[in-house]
Every structure is written in C-alpha cells, then in structure tokens.
Amino acid sequence: MLTTLMQALSLHLAVCTIFIRLYKTLKIVISLYHDDKLDVPVPAGDRKVVEDNHESFLRHMSNDLHTTGALDELMKPVRAMNNNLSDLKKLQQKLEQQQKKEPEKKQQQQKKKQPEEKQQEHYVQALVALHGEVTNKLSILGLMPSSPLAEVVKQLKEKALKRAGMSEEELQQVIEQRSAARKKEFAESDRMRAELSARGIALMDEPAGTLWKPSEPAELVEEP
Structure with missing residues (x-):
C-alpha cells in the first residue's frame, strides 16, 4: 500500500515539475518570440531529444499503455528545456553587459544581426520544439489541464x-x-x-x- 502511494505521489510530483517548467518556458518563449518567423533551424541536439522522446513514447504506449515509463522519458525533454533556459539566461546577461560597455557600437550595428542574437534565436527555436513535444504527449495522455498553465x-x-x-x-x-x-x-x-x-x-x-x-x-x- 505504501509503495503504491509513493508511486502515485512520485507521478504527481513529476507531472507537477513538468507543468512548472512548461509555464516558465512558455513565458520565456512569448517574451522573445512574439510570433515572428525565425529563420534558423532547431539545434541538432534538441531535435534529437524530441525525436528520441517521440520514439520512446510510442514504444511505452505500445507496451500495454505503460504511461509511467512514458512520463519518466518525458523528463528528458523537460531537462533539455531547463538547460536551454539556463544557457539562454547566461547569454542574455552577457549581451546586457556588452550593451552597457559598448553602447555606441550597438547603435552602429543595430541593423546588423550579431552572432549572439542568432544564437538566442536557436535557443528560442529549441524551446518551441521541446515545449511542443511535451505538451503534445501530455495531451495524448489526457494530462494537459483545461485551465491555463499559470492557474x-x-x-x-x-x-x-x-x-x-x-x-x-x-x-x-x-x-x-x-x-x-x-x-x-x-x-x-x-x-x-x-x-x-x-x-x-x-x-x-x-x-x-x-x-x-x-x-x-x-x-x-x-x-x-
């Protein structure tokens, strides 16, 4: 009985962690993406995470609807979102420091896209792809809430x-x-x-x- 209770609690906390990470990712993506069309691809590493999760999801669901295993695997793209968010924040801080140190240079090059800005777009594309994969699988499992994620x-x-x-x-x-x-x-x-x-x-x-x-x-x- 205790083991069953612990498994249920662990499952609930796993889903809770996913929802919190989804909400945080969604806020970042909305603040940077603004529905603009980005002309960069999803980074290869993140694309592989999405593809691997999709394959593992199908494998677990084909195994007598092993939802616990599918949710366990879903933590991999969630961790990838976490890593991208962390790296994106570091990049944004670096850009802010550069802007403070070189305001004149920024004005001269404001029409020219910098490598760091291009890299930021890669992070956004990665977050969009990972967020889409996680929400898609949660929807299939019937775990996506009807209320907004913030609620x-x-x-x-x-x-x-x-x-x-x-x-x-x-x-x-x-x-x-x-x-x-x-x-x-x-x-x-x-x-x-x-x-x-x-x-x-x-x-x-x-x-x-x-x-x-x-x-x-x-x-x-x-x-x-």
Whole structure:
C-alpha cells in the first residue's frame, strides 16, 4: 500500500515539475518570440531529444499503455528545456553587459544581426520544439489541464504550501533569510534548504534569484 502511494505521489510530483517548467518556458518563449518567423533551424541536439522522446513514447504506449515509463522519458525533454533556459539566461546577461560597455557600437550595428542574437534565436527555436513535444504527449495522455498553465501552477503551489504549513509570505521570508546566509553562513544556508525540502519545498538558485517548486517531502521517502 505504501509503495503504491509513493508511486502515485512520485507521478504527481513529476507531472507537477513538468507543468512548472512548461509555464516558465512558455513565458520565456512569448517574451522573445512574439510570433515572428525565425529563420534558423532547431539545434541538432534538441531535435534529437524530441525525436528520441517521440520514439520512446510510442514504444511505452505500445507496451500495454505503460504511461509511467512514458512520463519518466518525458523528463528528458523537460531537462533539455531547463538547460536551454539556463544557457539562454547566461547569454542574455552577457549581451546586457556588452550593451552597457559598448553602447555606441550597438547603435552602429543595430541593423546588423550579431552572432549572439542568432544564437538566442536557436535557443528560442529549441524551446518551441521541446515545449511542443511535451505538451503534445501530455495531451495524448489526457494530462494537459483545461485551465491555463499559470492557474495550474498556482494551484499546485498552493497545495504544497498548505502541506508545508506555510504561507507564501512566510516562505518568501525564509528564502530571503537563506539568500543572506548564502553569502557568509553556508552551513546555515544548507540547513534552511534541507528543512524546506523536508516540508516539500524545493529551492532552485538561479541568476535572477531563488525560485521554489513543490517536491516530495523528505520524511515521506521510503526507506530502502
């Protein structure tokens, strides 16, 4: 019974992670894409991730509708989205620094597409392709919500906060305290992160700041 419960919880958290990543990816793509037609192809590595996932999905579904295996495989394009988002943020920060250092050069070359901007388009194309693959497979499995992704993510986070016995404001205070501790009190920072993890709150440190997502509470992990 406990094993079945743990499997169901793990499946729920996997889908939760996918929805949060989809929402984040969608916001990035919308902010950069603007429905413009990009004249660059999807990078070969990301295209292979999409093709491999499609093949593995068909294989799992042909195996007595093995949806758990299909969802496990779906985490690969989700991780690819995560990597692309991270690299894209680093590139954007680099471009912003260059623009601050060379404003005159930017004005002179504003009509000429730079290599970095071309690279940014590759990231956007990769995110579009990966996002499409994941949402397509979730739709086939009947797991795509009827509500907008933003609303779904909000509901998932509300459930996680209720389970953790915290309000959004209380969690944000802890995150700010930990951010301060990270600068000089590493042990305390790790302790605070572990405490939140035990309550089902996973922290993600990113260049723009610390984000959080629902996770499996440490105390619910089944002993080997």
